[in-house]
Amino acid sequence: MTAETFVIVGASLAGGKAAETLREEGFEGRVVLIGAETEAPYERPPLSKGYLAGADERSTAFLHEAAWWADHDIDWRPGTAAVGLDPESRTVALHPADTITYDRLLIATGSAVRTLDVPGSDLEGVRYLRTLDQSDALLAAFRRGEPVVVVGAGWIGLETAAAARGHGCPVTVLETASLPLQRVLGDEVATVYRDLHLAHGVDFRFGAGLREFRGSDGELRAVVLDDGTELEAATAVVGVGIRPVTDLAASAGLTVDNGIVTDAHLRTSDPFVYACGDVANSFNPLLGRHLRVEHWANALNGGPAAARAMLGGTEEYAPLPYFFSDQYDLGMEYSGWVAPGEYDRVVFRGDPRSDANAPEFLAFWLRGGAVLAGMNANVWDVNEDIQGLVKAGLAGRPADPAKLADPDVPLPDTLA
Ligand SMILES: Cc1cc2nc3c(=O)[nH]c(=O)nc-3n(C[C@H](O)[C@H](O)[C@H](O)COP(=O)(O)OP(=O)(O)OC[C@H]3O[C@@H](n4cnc5c(N)ncnc54)[C@H](O)[C@@H]3O)c2cc1C
Numbered sequence: 001m002t003a004e005t006f007v008i009v010g011a012s013l014a015g016g017k018a019a020e021t022l023r024e025e026g027f028e029g030r031v032v033l034i035g036a037e038t039e040a041p042y043e044r045p046p047l048s049k050g051y052l053a054g055a056d057e058r059s060t061a062f063l064h065e066a067a068w069w070a071d072h073d074i075d076w077r078p079g080t081a082a083v084g085l086d087p088e089s090r091t092v093a094l095h096p097a098d099t100i101t102y103d104r105l106l107i108a109t110g111s112a113v114r115t116l117d118v119p120g121s122d123l124e125g126v127r128y129l130r131t132l133d134q135s136d137a138l139l140a141a142f143r144r145g146e147p148v149v150v151v152g153a154g155w156i157g158l159e160t161a162a163a164a165r166g167h168g169c170p171v172t173v174l175e176t177a178s179l180p181l182q183r184v185l186g187d188e189v190a191t192v193y194r195d196l197h198l199a200h201g202v203d204f205r206f207g208a209g210l211r212e213f214r215g216s217d218g219e220l221r222a223v224v225l226d227d228g229t230e231l232e233a234a235t236a237v238v239g240v241g242i243r244p245v246t247d248l249a250a251s252a253g254l255t256v257d258n259g260i261v262t263d264a265h266l267r268t269s270d271p272f273v274y275a276c277g278d279v280a281n282s283f284n285p286l287l288g289r290h291l292r293v294e295h296w297a298n299a300l301n302g303g304p305a306a307a308r309a310m311l312g313g314t315e316e317y318a319p320l321p322y323f324f325s326d327q328y329d330l331g332m333e334y335s336g337w338v339a340p341g342e343y344d345r346v347v348f349r350g351d352p353r354s355d356a357n358a359p360e361f362l363a364f365w366l367r368g369g370a371v372l373a374g375m376n377a378n379v380w381d382v383n384e385d386i387q388g389l390v391k392a393g394l395a396g397r398p399a400d401p402a403k404l405a406d407p408d409v410p411l412p413d414t415l416a
Contacts, residue, residue: 053163297321
């Protein structure tokens, strides 16, 4: 019997972890890891945090040294894009020209940034942040200490703003809403992030629309708002969201709906094709619904889960959504999931206003007494307990808000 070939498209965190897991699980067939980028597989969180802050070495972003992949008999193809998929013949067409036949295929093509198309978008200095080379370019720009305008007060925009402030750049953040992170966190906790950045000298422009990037000699000089306000800028960082890279799946006729739709085994509408990470809209048995998660932990754990499913494993992938963020001296973890406007109450343990620079608190988002999500800000070793409360909430067991707010009550004892 000839050895099987498992092909993985997308050589970042999800794809890289899947390849690694195939070998860890003892798969002896051929593993081909196709990556459009030329860098060895890397993680993206450092790109807006330690590396961009100038605190961590570039090398800390990589999953392994470049030689590791060949050492583990993984046929990693850098600078190679999958450009066609034929589920019938089970082949993937590549660029530069090649064709690979697979027994199982994993699509881990992740996300791509949404781009802006306003006048001046092509000026040097108008930047996005998704890849390591884009982080290199931003780091070099921030080191010059010149004015930065960030478009969009989401996670990427805010972390970038914090890094730029750390390098001494004057920073203005534009946001169409009235608070940063308003959709994700709601007003109560979004206010904490606004105050944190204000305390570090960030100038917010809420409700601001962008009219154009203005420059001379091909270089950005200013960002112009809808009302004609002109903000001096040598760098503009656009962080207005991402979209799942579904082209390959869609062109092959796989079911795509806000990402590649999979079951709880990360299997797509084709039984030989799997999807994981940012690109997958997977059925989550814990939440009882499909969800696409654009976060690190879902790539870290989804890659291995997909690998085990490809090997015939029967365990469902049922993660509680989790993400983290670091900005200045505020580190936080968030577990659970709340659709915008779906909670009816936020309960704090600790005072989020006690120290604008480094607040220490827990926050819980509740609906009908059940904890939908929880966040620990500068408080550590509690995430497991918070996840326990969210899982209890999902199972219909409410928590007592008064006990949740009381630091003397152990978190597991707050359940009603
Ligand atoms: C700057 C930054 C900071 C972040 N910080 C955090 C954080 O603090 N916390 C958190 O939870 N999450 C964070 N995230 C999100 C997290 O990094 C993503 O969820 C994670 O990278 C998703 O991994 P992935 O492997 O699914 O996809 P991606 O990382 O998007 O990788 C997909 C890969 O597939 C390649 N590819 C696409 N199409 C093809 C093709 N046709 N052929 C070959 N290759 C292809 C792409 O080039 C890319 O290398 C951050 C993201 C960014 C950009």
